[in-house]
Amino acid sequence: MFNKKRLSTAILIAFSGLAITACGGGGSLNKDSNKDSTSVVTQPPQTNEVTWVAGEFKASSTFKNQCDVPRTGNDPYNNNQPYPDTAGSTLTEKMWLRSWSDETYLWYDEITDKNPESFDTVAAYFAQLKTEQTTDSGAKKDNFHYSEPTEDFFKEAQSGVVSGYGINWSFIANTPPRVLRVAYLEDNSPAQNAGIQRGDTILTVDDVSIDTNTQAGIETLNSVLFSPAAGEAHNFKVRSNDGTEKSITITAGNIAKTPVQNVNTFVTQNNTRVGYMQFNSHISVAQEGLIDAVNKFKADQVDELVIDFRYNGGGLLALSSQLAYMVAGPANTDDFYYYQTIQNDKLPEEVPLPFINQEVDYSTFEGKQILLPDLNLSKVYVLSTSGTCSASEAFINGLKGIDVEVVLIGDTTCGKPYGFTPTHNCATTYYTIQFSGANYKGFGEYSDGLTPTPTPQFSADVKGCPIADDFDHQLGDTSEALLSTAIYHITNDSCPEVPQNVKQQPASYAPNNETGFSLEVPQSLYNTNMDLTWPSKGDIND
Structure with a gap:
């Protein structure tokens, strides 16, 4: 078992930067009237005026918490400490975003440095602080750039x-x-x-x-x-x-939110005991439900496990690591790490995130010294759609990195091998991609998603069966298309020739209802709060 200090450090790697200490602004130097004026060197006047100079960046701490509309009173989500806000302007908020992005954004050198004052709002300025490059398939490389009110972030992050x-x-x-x-x-x-x-x-x-x-x-x-x-x-x-x-x-x-649902064990015709659970979001309140589910599966002595990730848009990377450990157990995870963070060239290399084998106090990000249950499985079935993102994809990739077999049933995942630390400023929480990640074998490039296929040929291919979501059956029903296909594969070690009980309809998912209608083109359907969050919420909260 990892000791408390080591576990705490590993978790904090995934959550680093949750707070940035603000520095005070500069003050003016005044002439001392008690000294002989002939012996005093007059200092040039100093100014606190904020100006934009293309290509020149001050430290983000220079502008931190300088708000156009400062909050007053105490923060209920920070032990009732006074809000850190001081008087500023929309320009100081934009300048903080500019410097913070230049310091932490994974592709900071692909951001076009535009004059912040040419944007009417802080939100409009933030929206374009990202790369406009595309993946090999022609999709936007960064589909995961968003913000939300800080109050909403804490409501979901702490209590779901x-x-x-x-x-x-x-x-x-x-x-x-x-x-x-x-x-x-x-x-x-x-x-x-x-x-x-x-x-x-x-x-x-x-x-x-x-x-x-x-x-x-x-x-x-x-x-x-x-x-x-x-x-x-x-x-x-x-x-x-x-x-x-x-x-x-x-x-x-x-x-x-109820992130863990429909936990059940059923027996196939050939007497194989199969555990099933629907897991919707990697948020901290899910830890207890996951532990309870694994304990049930362990008591039921399941032979196979099906995890339904089809609507799981991501969340806490550490929780993803815990689940991977609970599935594979120490026999499969000892001496391996789960996830290697890759940041921009301005930031130092991080220590890899291990397979976390104990319960975590997510209010302090420290281990509780309570060992997690495990199933000691060398294979797991995962149900997926285009809404399967971020920490859910890290689970698949992390287990593949240690040769635990993952069988993917459903559709190609959303393609988010990236993460970010939700960062708060002036009552808004911002998410910008700050790292990618690789598994123990060094693979992490699946920006076009992980694809289920009976005969994998490429690194982002995963053994499994492509099949569309089935809305005509309830989740957890053994007649539902994705679950019935998993059961067929468990029994026959192959995909069914003709998928049963499914209407082949493409679908896009909005796990946290962050999408809407457009009169012209659909908006991105990948925004999530945890998550799209890894170390969190979008994304991802990651």
């Missing part, structure tokens, strides 16, 4: 609480004729209690058609579906899988 209905959406089509279906529900959420089910298709929202093409209609859909405030009640007309249409009014609330 978000505002909404408890619905996680899936776009089948984002432009008219639009198809928006329910991917899954949070346990005991307003939507679940109102009778919404996985697979339900949205027809209207507050009498606005899902196919509206007016600006006002688009704004209504985006507001009601993706950013409702707690206490707001809205009407949804939906079509269920059996064709029944129903009208349901749902009141949004503060939703406690």
Whole structure:
């Protein structure tokens, strides 16, 4: 077992930079009137004026916490300590973002240094502080650049609480004729209690058609579906899988996320004991649920394990490492590391992140000296979609790096071999890609995703079966397409020739409801808060 100091250091590697100490601004030098004026060298006047000079960067600490609208009072998420904000301007906030990006962004030399004052808002300036280069497939290299209110970050990071209905959406089509279906529900959420089910298709929202093409209609859909405030009640007309249409009014609330769901063990026809769990997000509150699930599987003496990552957009890299350890156990992980961080050339090389074998106090990022349970498996099945991102992909790649067999069932993953440390400034939490990562074998380039295939040929190929998501069955149902394909593979060591019970529909996923409708082109569907977060929340929180 790693000792407490070593484990704490390893975890902090993944969470480094959670706070940056602010430095005070410079003051003016005043002439001492008590001295002989003939013996005093007059200092040139100093100024605190902030100016932009292309290609010249002051330390980000020079501008840290200098806010256009400083917060007052005490921070409930930081032991009620006073907020660090001081009086500043939108320009000082932009200049902090500029220097911070130049110091930490993985591709800092691919950012075009534009005058911050030419942007109307801080958000608009931040949006372009990233690379515009593309991957080999032509996709944008950086799809994971975003921000959120700091209060929202802490609500979800510390307690898994978000505002909404408890619905996680899936776009089948984002432009008219639009198809928006329910991917899954949070346990005991307003939507679940109102009778919404996985697979339900949205027809209207507050009498606005899902196919509206007016600006006002688009704004209504985006507001009601993706950013409702707690206490707001809205009407949804939906079509269920059996064709029944129903009208349901749902009141949004503060939703406690349930990252581990549908934990079950079943026995196949050839008496193989298979464990299954749906794992939706690598957030700290998931640790207890994962431990409980592994203890159940251990008691049930499972022979095979299926982890449903299809809607898991990422989160805590350390939690991903813990899960990998619990699956593989010490026999497979001893003497290996889980993840090697790769930063820009301005930052030093980090010590690799180990397979973490003990419980973690995520309020301090220290080990509890309580050994995790393990299943000692040399193979694991993973269910995936294009919404499988970040820490979920690191789990797949990390186990492949130590020759634990991963069988991937579903669609190509989202392609996020990158991470970031959520960084707070002036009531906003920013996520910018700060590192990539590699497994024990040195592989980490899967920016176009990890692809399931019966006959892997390339490094980013993973043995498995490509198959589309199946919204006509509930998750955990052994007739559901991805899970039934995994069971078939467990029994036959091959993919079925004709996938059963599936409609081949492409889908895009918004694990944290950070997407919306567009009148022209769909917005990126990869934004997450944890996560898209590794060491966190987007992304990723990573």
